[in-house]
Amino acid sequence: MARITAGIASSHVPLLGVAADTGKDRDAYFDPIFAGYDWTREWIAKPENKPDVVILVYNDHASAFDMKIIPTFAIGCGERYKPADEGWGPRQVPDVEGHPDLAWHIAQSLVLDEFDMTIINEMDVDHGLTVPLTMMYGAPEAWPAKVIPLAVNVVTYPPPSGNRCWALGEAIARAVQSYGEDLKVHVWGTGGMSHQLQGQRAGLINAEWDNMFLDGMVGDTQALRFIPHIEYLRETGSEGIEMVMWLIMRGALGRETKALHRHYHVPCSNTAIGHIVLEPVDGTVPPSPTLEGNNGAAQAAI
Amino acid sequence: MARITAGIASSHVPLLGVAADTGKDRDAYFDPIFAGYDWTREWIAKPENKPDVVILVYNDHASAFDMKIIPTFAIGCGERYKPADEGWGPRQVPDVEGHPDLAWHIAQSLVLDEFDMTIINEMDVDHGLTVPLTMMYGAPEAWPAKVIPLAVNVVTYPPPSGNRCWALGEAIARAVQSYGEDLKVHVWGTGGMSHQLQGQRAGLINAEWDNMFLDGMVGDTQALRFIPHIEYLRETGSEGIEMVMWLIMRGALGRETKALHRHYHVPCSNTAIGHIVLEPVDGTVPPSPTLEGNNGAAQAAI
């Protein structure tokens, strides 16, 4: 049986990719950022912690998807994905290898669970997905885990609500638990923390709110799932809304979590860097209220 | 305030488009089919029944979407759509004019209501969308109503459950009701009825089941929303699953409906033709349980 063994959250600022790719990651500016990932790199390299598959929740930044098509939740079921050319040539990092079998299993399970998924078989992946891999793994010949990309629309309003994201995480947990092969699965939530990349208010950082959010990832509270979009916008800048993606990861970890490692640093480019490694203490998620045919009313009607 | 004034269901067999486009629609084979739409053509031409906008629920048959991307629910927010070339050149029918303002209003409302919509701004539309327009309107210079395409995946399994489709209809009703302009809106559900286009069992028709389904569209019963996919497959052939799209229309009409017109004929090509015109008797739909921020728990957490 596949198991979700950990959840990781991390910012995915494109400049971190540039720094790593050009060997600047230990200079005075970047060292305080990358040093906060040293613990995780060491931890994730240990056989008992190494995931076989990472469900990597991220958003596309006008790379694979343009304005012609905007999926709210898109799950990558393909064999492999190439780094996208975001306007300065693709990053020179390994291709990302998918896990089509588990991905399709999850995709099918989520649709039965009444999530209206978009299935993607071919796409390029941008810094939203490749920067977290770099932060966790450095620069290996090949990425040490297979990756299931889960792209969330947080660009065109409205993005999914925090509640919907949390619930999607719970449904992902049910799907993983019903997969036969014995696999260690991580769920990573990426993006954030506070940042605003536009307008006269650009550069906004709210360390207090960000740390409240980090606190809320730990333990058995579900307060974060009810934060409305307007609060992210006011408190954390227009791009802070990316943090709803962390809630998918948190929802997938179940009733209660423990923090293994936590890191916060300002600034990286325009952004507050946040990073947390979580372990499920009690991975219980509610049963599906909706699985096709799996309720009395459905059966009575047949 | 925009109002849903009627719901129409209809098969969308491609051969009906061919018959209409080549002037065979009143020959011995096709007349019994087209004659069943005469009532509707007359009814819909009357100013009091004429919709300003049709929300047209259909499925793409490997035309706009290939295997690269498979959205469960895709809503067209574009200005206009061209008829697709399905392998024998595009149908010579008018372009389909969209209603981007209402479409975006509905799309945004549905996402707030926790439906994970894919927004489409450019695509071609195939027989699934253009054949119902032909059946209802004949061959005008321009289609007399604006159209919001709502494409549902019923090709790659699993399609959305009947319950999810019905609930989407209810959410569409809430969205239409909150649109400021005074518009008459129809919701059309297309596809079906029983047919199987593949394998040794091809040609399956189940008139009894189809008529049970037509019965279930009328009145205040919600039995149809709980039919599991396996029942459609066993009873109505592998392509009968298209009928889940009728449930979106039915859900949008609210608590209770009245049938104004009903038509059933076997065969058209491989398919049983079904057509029904419904009027809401009591258009009430349940309030949104999920609208962003619109609940006590959300507010308590702020």
Add this chain to the structure above:
Amino acid sequence: MTGPKDIHEYLGAFDDIPGTRVYTAARARQGYHLNQFAMSLMKAENRARWLADERAYLDEWPMSQEQKDAVLARDYNRLLDLGGNIYFLSKVFSTDGLSFVQAVSTMTGMNVDEYKAMMDAGGRSPKGVRSIKESY
């Protein structure tokens, strides 16, 4: 009677329907390039190239030899077994100038006139072909 608890139970039931292949993920994966090849025939310029040299056109696609042979033979039941989906495959028979009835009848063991006669008489009855196990 209880409903499916997860996707395995849900999908398992599909194998119990006689003469029917439900287009699940497993089939979609097996038939990916077959279906994408068929889809390419929606463009007039591709249809022209395909008609000029079918084998050469097929060789541009990473399909199995079995899939290519079944396409050349227009063996639609075999193509379904190899992951084809009928809406994708319809681009192949449309390019051949065949209607849905003509193409679909080839899968049933009837000739097209017998098949049409069955349809005109009300179609194939579901009786006995709903379930293999329970034969009802």
Add this chain to the structure above:
Amino acid sequence: MTGPKDIHEYLGAFDDIPGTRVYTAARARQGYHLNQFAMSLMKAENRARWLADERAYLDEWPMSQEQKDAVLARDYNRLLDLGGNIYFLSKVFSTDGLSFVQAVSTMTGMNVDEYKAMMDAGGRSPKGVRSIKESY
């Protein structure tokens, strides 16, 4: 305090945030071709054509004159007002060889050194810029 009852209330609140344009449907529609133009610069061959003659490249897109002028002027605040989205617009400033910090700073009324100094000192405080009406 009650939450938004529908999309109008939900969207209405966004106008209350100082110096911020939320990328709603209204903006997405206004900026459609502007953003698609910017997106086209993800391809190396398009970047080359754009750099060779910006005005000619822009004239291939059904954008308003205002949008074109604002692109040529690299007036990013104006482009936001005209429906641009920063992730799309980033293809324009990346092609110019600007970093996010350099481009973003141009919208704030600060020069890039002042902006960097603000970021190094912990960034812009949310105090007083959360709400226009309630100025907190």
